[in-house]
Amino acid sequence: MMQFHSKISLLLLLCLMHFCIEAKGTEHEDEPLVTLDMRQAPVQKVLAEITRQTGVTFSYESSLIKHLPAVDITMTDKPLSYCLRILLQKLPVEYIQTGKYIILKKKQKTVVISGFVRDKASSESLIGASIYDAESHRGTTSNADGFFSLTLKAGNNVCLNISYVGYDSFQQSFTQLEQDTLLPILLSSHQQLAEVIITSQYTASSSVHTSGMGHTRLNKNLIRQTPVLFGESDIIKTLQTLPGVSAGMAGLAGMHVRGGNGDDNLYMIEGNPLYQINHVGGLFSAFNAEAVKDVEFFKSAFPARYGGRLSSVVDIHTKDGNMKEYHGSAMLGLTSGSLNLEGPVVKDRTSFNFALRRSWIDALSAPAIAIWNSTRDKGDTEIVARYAFTDMNFKLNHQFNDRSRGYAGVYWGNDFLKGGEKRDGNNGYESRNTGKLRWGNIMAFTGWSYVFSNRLFGNVNAAFTHYSSTLKGDYYQGTETSYVSQESSTRNRINDFSLRASFDFRPSTSHQLRFGAHYIYHRFHPVDEKFHFANGLTAQTRQSDNTILPAHELGIYMEEDWKINQKIRLNAGIHIGLYTIDCKTYTSLEPRLASRLLISPQLSLKASYTRMSQYVHQLNESYINLPTDTWMPVSHKLKPMQSDQIALGAYYTTYNQTYSFSIEGYYKWMKHLIDYKDNYQFLPPSTHWEDKLTQGKGRSYGIELIARKEKGKITGWAGYTLSWNDRQFTEINKGRRFPAKFDNRHKFNIVVNWKVRSKVELTGSWTYMTGNRITVSFENYQVISPQYTGHYLPMPGNSLTPPYMSSNGLDYYTERNNFQLPAYHRLDLGINIYRPKKKERMGIWNISIYNVYSYMAPVSIRKGWWYGENCFHTLGVIPIIPSVSYTYKF
Incomplete structure (x- = not known):
């Protein structure tokens, strides 16, 4: 299949070259x-x-x-x-x-108008602002630092119109402009209650006129308007409402994009990747919405500047901080609270932004656990339970001059879980069985951006990232003289040192050239295991070899956005990757191409092709993305995963830009995918981790539709996805093709925001998705009795035991992912009430109901035994959950 697609791609390329040569010859033949x-x-x-x-x-x-x-x-x-x-x-x-x-x-001389678009009140850079000259009908947008560059003919009149969602537009006119101009643009918010202005970030210029596909930009207001669990604004759960994005398991913050796995998504903060992005096993994401300025999401037509994952990119830019005044906010919710502070260190020169979020699930549960344990009698079991998560964002921003800016920051996210039981008996008897799990990321970054000329902008960034997941177990039973003790620990760690340089060159309004490179030095600690056993007479200690795997990753890219004429626009690029580990070097050549044909100012057709490679992967043993799942690099035996994706789409917006519609079809084929072999659990403990895995291929294809209402008191969107997703491995399922875990055929989302009054808004979302696939054993092998040849051992259950018991036989699986769970659907509702205070302060009440009609969506199947026959019960989680939170802005 892969060879066939390669031949087709080569044939198309040759045809395109032939067409260009023929066209060129036709142009000059007369x-x-x-x-x-x-x-x-x-x-x-x-x-x-x-x-x-x-x-x-x-x-x-x-x-x-x-x-x-x-x-x-x-x-x-x-x-x-x-x-x-x-x-x-x-x-x-x-x-x-x-x-x-x-x-x-x-020859008419050209001039360049360049500058930065910023918030007038805080000097915060605005990403994706629109800059348009009404005289020449030329325009551009601001980049991640708010920088823009627009090339125009000299001597002409210029009428600039600068706009950004949620801000008043800005106009600037010039008469017969003759020289380059550096223009600082300061935009003002609409009004004091900017939070209740419901308007979408999507515009006709981004959905119809650009060449990009599968691209979404989110701001913090749009994230806040999506009702979620416990009233916590959540980036990942907002993205889950888009077509082509599956939550994986009900209510969790995982993401499976266009047939990919959870580890196929690249999550970045200030251009640097993170590995673990979930709290509470996935109930919350690790990104605090109060610290976020802008989020870009890509699921196809990936720009060449991104690489390293197969399915999607989530690029998060954090707030720089207010350079003029001190402001902040505090949020108090049922399960967590947050604090955000920002302000100038040196007015108009240096600013900071600090955001802290901490759960108090442990504080809320501690009294209940203490009361429960206080009522127990001597010898009864004592419960041990504690959970807490914390994340912190800090960023320092300094403006050297109009052209130069420096920044530095820290991200820290940490989860701690402890559980188990203890029991004290008579005669000094004691037993305990407890476990501790800690996981999280630490990232420190610094960077410098500089405007080299009116057309050239550059950014250099260095970062250190540390990921760690540690599981410890403690088992003890007995007395001081006669006991059995067992201690174990498993740890997975990654340390990354990275350096990145990126440049943005805009020679004219028709061309935008991006180029750059990155280098990452990885240090993987895949398996660090310790085990100690003692029984009072003997002791045994075992420790893994704690292998450290250093790796070097280099990426070079170049991409150009070229507006050939008013109708045709191309974005073409190349990403070259090199990955060296254990004296083995892998190279990847990843072409990227996206094109747009403008049929009319309101309608466009698009097509794209993308190749992506991935050098690290996470080994999942369950349907939940757990922190105990180990991150592993490629090796001599395991090649880098690779995906190719083609997409076609049509995009339409009404003349007044109130409504927009789009349809995208895609086909993605993947190779060198990684999974556990069948029955890998029965391999000897000494088996190397590579020998438990196998590589195969997969494919995913489908159609996505979305309709949006972008203006007015009622806004929102509705999306539908029809998709297929399967896998094929030589050493799994006897080599037969089988559906993937998250082969969700149908997915439907509705998100609505209604501005009832200037101080009240209602939010709601409804999700429907066909069920996930799981592997279920419908048959069992029973152990044959050696005393009675030809007879089976009696199954559990007699006159003294209940008829419902679990089978003690060995499960037999006919094929992988042979059962589809019932469909998942959920309705969430919320209300935001804004209470203005004195001195431009604001109080915001959020009341939300998660899973309004309390549908316990099945997430797994439990197998049992009833009167000699197998029986099955579904397991559901997360019923209706009402919540309330209060945010105070000052």
């Missing part, structure tokens, strides 16, 4: 040919010779070429247009040809 060999000749003499050979007539003012320098020009049998281009390319002259007449005129 032109007269010119042969010249002139040294230090006056331009007038060269023009006369061209007239003699071709019969064309030149028309110009004598003063135009009077003071032009002499030229050297040599060519043989070249088309007239080529000859004129070579002759005039270094002269201040341009031409227009009409039949046999060629009009020469003074």
